[in-house]
Amino acid sequence: EAQVTQNPRYLITVTGKKLTVTCSQNMNHEYMSWYRQDPGLGLRQIYYSMNVEVTDKGDVPEGYKVSRKEKRNFPLILESPSPNQTSLYFCASSPLYPYEQYFGPGTRLTVT
Amino acid sequence: EDKVVQSPLSLVVHEGDTVTLNCSYEVTNFRSLLWYKQEKKAPTFLFMLTSSGIEKKSGRLSSILDKKELFSILNITATQTGDSAVYLCALAGGTSYGKLTFGQGTILTVHP
DSSP: OOOEEEEOSEEEEOTTOOEEEEEEESSOOSEEEEEEEETTTEEEEEEEEEETTEEEEOSOOTTOEEOOSSTTBOOEEESSOOGGGOEEEEEEEESSTTSOOEEOOOEEEEEO | OOEEEEEOSEEEEETTOOEEEEEEEEOSSEEEEEEEEESSSSOEEEEEEOSTTOOEEETTEEEEEETTTTEEEEEEOSOOGGGOEEEEEEEEESSSTTOEEEOOOEEEEEEO
């Protein structure tokens, strides 16, 4: 089944404890992206990747890192999480930019 | 600054009504406009629009783009309770090539 998977789906952590949210797609898509969704603010792009080894910042990259070492995976790294990074995170992929994106199920992160 | 504004922010209708959702934008280097539906989970793709005046249609849903006036509309005819969702408009293009900017979304509630 063609899909985007994210892990973990739910995570509660403490301020400053490094964490990684994984994202993987099995559709051989070139483009991948991370978003956060907050009430009243909609979806905001964190980082995106046009292809392997090519990444760039979205609108809200501060406090996040990404890497794209292979086509199928695009992990999101929070080196020192803070409470303002509490949010719902979505990973998405598309065959090429700027075509339709397929979203993962989301990761709900709480930082205390 | 790239901007996507959706209106109305929320809408309550009864089954059988027709609704029109609006998306206006300001973006450099327009590439495409995308519509998504989000129920209590990840967004799912509805339409991608790249050319003015060409209507995209899927069942009771249709959408059209006006690149001169910088807006798009999403129409839903004969609404059903299953149409209740958040409808998201997104612009591909902008200050960075791979950027995707979302509007705040329109919350549609359809009562029986």
